[in-house]
Amino acid sequence: xxxxxFKGKESLFFALGLVLLWQAAAHFSTGQHHFLFxxxxxxxxxxxxxxxxxxxxxxxSFLILIPGYLLAVFAGILWGILVGTTGWLQRSxxxxxxxxAPIPPTIYIPYAIALLSTFRTSAIFxxxxxxxxxxxxNTASGAAAVPARYRDDAHILGLSKAExxxxxxxxxxxPQSFSGMGVGLALSFILLTVAxxxxxxxxxxxxxxxxxxxxxxxxxxxxxxxxxxxxxxxxGLLDKIKHRALFWVR
Amino acid sequence: MDRENRLSASxxxxxxxxxxxxxxxxxxxxxxxxxxxxxxxxxxxxxGPSGSGKSTMLRLIAGIxxxxxxxxxxxxxxxxxxxxxxxxxxxxxxxxxxMNLVENIALAxxxxxxxxxxxxxxxxxxxxxAMVGLAGLGRKYPFELSGGMQQRVAIAKALALGSxxxxxxxxxxxxxxxxxxxxxxxxxEIWSYSKPAKTVVFVTHDMDEALYLGDRVVILGSMxxxxxxxxxxGFARPRSRQAYLIAPEFQVLxxxxxxxxxxxxxxxxxxxxxxxxxxxxx
Numbered sequence: 001x002x003x004x005x006f007k008g009k010e011s012l013f014f015a016l017g018l019v020l021l022w023q024a025a026a027h028f029s030t031g032q033h034h035f036l037f038x039x040x041x042x043x044x045x046x047x048x049x050x051x052x053x054x055x056x057x058x059x060x061s062f063l064i065l066i067p068g069y070l071l072a073v074f075a076g077i078l079w080g081i082l083v084g085t086t087g088w089l090q091r092s093x094x095x096x097x098x099x100x101a102p103i104p105p106t107i108y109i110p111y112a113i114a115l116l117s118t119f120r121t122s123a124i125f126x127x128x129x130x131x132x133x134x135x136x137x138n139t140a141s142g143a144a145a146v147p148a149r150y151r152d153d154a155h156i157l158g159l160s161k162a163e164x165x166x167x168x169x170x171x172x173x174x175p176q177s178f179s180g181m182g183v184g185l186a187l188s189f190i191l192l193t194v195a196x197x198x199x200x201x202x203x204x205x206x207x208x209x210x211x212x213x214x215x216x217x218x219x220x221x222x223x224x225x226x227x228x229x230x231x232x233x234x235x236g237l238l239d240k241i242k243h244r245a246l247f248w249v250r
Numbered sequence: 251m252d253r254e255n256r257l258s259a260s261x262x263x264x265x266x267x268x269x270x271x272x273x274x275x276x277x278x279x280x281x282x283x284x285x286x287x288x289x290x291x292x293x294x295x296x297x298g299p300s301g302s303g304k305s306t307m308l309r310l311i312a313g314i315x316x317x318x319x320x321x322x323x324x325x326x327x328x329x330x331x332x333x334x335x336x337x338x339x340x341x342x343x344x345x346x347x348x349m350n351l352v353e354n355i356a357l358a359x360x361x362x363x364x365x366x367x368x369x370x371x372x373x374x375x376x377x378x379x380a381m382v383g384l385a386g387l388g389r390k391y392p393f394e395l396s397g398g399m400q401q402r403v404a405i406a407k408a409l410a411l412g413s414x415x416x417x418x419x420x421x422x423x424x425x426x427x428x429x430x431x432x433x434x435x436x437x438x439e440i441w442s443y444s445k446p447a448k449t450v451v452f453v454t455h456d457m458d459e460a461l462y463l464g465d466r467v468v469i470l471g472s473m474x475x476x477x478x479x480x481x482x483x484g485f486a487r488p489r490s491r492q493a494y495l496i497a498p499e500f501q502v503l504x505x506x507x508x509x510x511x512x513x514x515x516x517x518x519x520x521x522x523x524x525x526x527x528x529x530x531x532x
Contacts, residue, residue: 149340149342149344150346152309152314152338152340152344153338153340153344153346155314155332156312156314156332156336156337156338156344157334157357157358157361157411158332158333158334158361159361167346167349167357168346171346171348172348174348247391248347248348248391248392248393249347250347250393
């Protein structure tokens with residue numbers, strides 16, 4: 001049984017234990033391992049020192065992530081709603097989507113870099129592709145499954161197709177759209193950092209790669225921890241938006 | 251009704267006429283050969299056990315489904331799809347959960363008067379809410395309301411469409427008895443004050459409800475749904491719930507309905523030679 005003092009704070013104690021374990025492991029590692037394995041205190045110091053550089057890197061990364069992701073959300077929802085509610089579109093596009101969606105988006109990176117003029121546009125493109133599919137697939141399945149009572153009511157009211165899509169299908173499939181957006185955002189961060197390993201001159205992935213090249217492992221680990229925190233905060237923000245937008249879901 | 255009468259009724263610019271309507275779903279007959287004339291301003295109860303196709307009949311009148319045979323004529327014109335002359339209230343409240351009450355009703359208002367401003371529509375929606383006893387709750391969302399209150403809003407929404415025909419599909423089926431009684435009285439009140447009087451087709455499987463509300467009770471038998479009875483309810487309005495429930499005429503009508511359903515069920519049993527529960531759904 002968990003003692004009372006731990007109640008509700010289990011995760012905090014778990015994290016504390018993990019940091020202690022890390023500190024101990026760093027302390028007792030020797031030779032080459034000692035060098036590769038900076039302790040939490042060393043990492044924290046490196047994080048503090050590189051904070052300005054990391055913030056700048058965040059800015060550069062977000063200049064890629066945000067346009068790519070938002071474009072994917074916009075296109076994924078729009079196209080998902082159209083495909084989900086239009087029989088012939090569904091029949092013609094779904095087989096294609098089944099083949100195209102599972103292609104790992106990272107595979108497009110070299111081609112995108114060759115095809116598009118700048119690193120930024122090619123990275124935006126890759127993030128767009130990666131985030132588009134989960135948003136699209138979830139929205140389309142939500143739009144195809146609008147409850148019959150909403151459909152019937154829209155029918156009775158004689159809503160036009162545009163009104164029906166905007167005022168009924170969009171909100172009705174929004175819960176599914178949001179779960180696609182969650183998957184899409186996590187994938188976007190993966191794609192962003194991977195893409196930055198290839199050809200970026202700045203950014204979070206670039207930061208980690210750069211200090212790895214110089215064998216500055218404290219800074220490299222600091223970059224990993226920082227990127228983890230940024231991802232966590234971004235996902236949390238999306239969750240907040242989701243709860244606000246889906247206030248009516250009970 | 252013989253053929254000649256039916257034709258003359260179907261050409262009349264008033265009321266609703268079902269002319270030898272049949273409907274099947276995947277080859278299974280749901281409704282068979284239904285002929286019925288519903289007069290303007292009439293409150294018609296459509297009573298039947300589950301599986302009698304009474305909801306389907308309402309959906310056919312609404313134009314959500316099309317009959318496989320026969321035709322439905324509303325005010326002299328064949329029904330080919332939904333129209334705002336026929337408002338509908340469903341059992342599951344027909345409200346959009348992401349819109350507040352005013353927005354839900356204003357959406358219905360926007361269907362009939364495109365010219366009005368958003369502001370006017372919202373004011374008008376508030377008036378309809380007041381009509382069903384929910385004044386001042388316009389900014390609430392459906393999930394903040396009890397089932398009875400949600401159904402009041404659904405009625406307000408149907409009224410806001412201004413339809414002369416009101417189609418109600420077991421609207422109070424999910425409510426507790428007290429709320430159900432309150433909403434029955436509210437509906438009758440609204441109906442009796444409407445001018446010109448609205449025509450109501452009220453689907454229910456509750457015999458007391460059908461008799462208490464209706465000018466006439468039409469009874470459907472199940473599997474397939476056929477018209478097996480058509481009873482005038484001769485009680486004067488306003489009806490008093492207490493006096494009415496103990497009235498001997500009421501007991502006679504009840505017995506008559508049970509008898510009609512029982513003999514139809516026995517007839518079906520003999521026809522299919524299969525054993526089914528006689529009292530199913532009643």
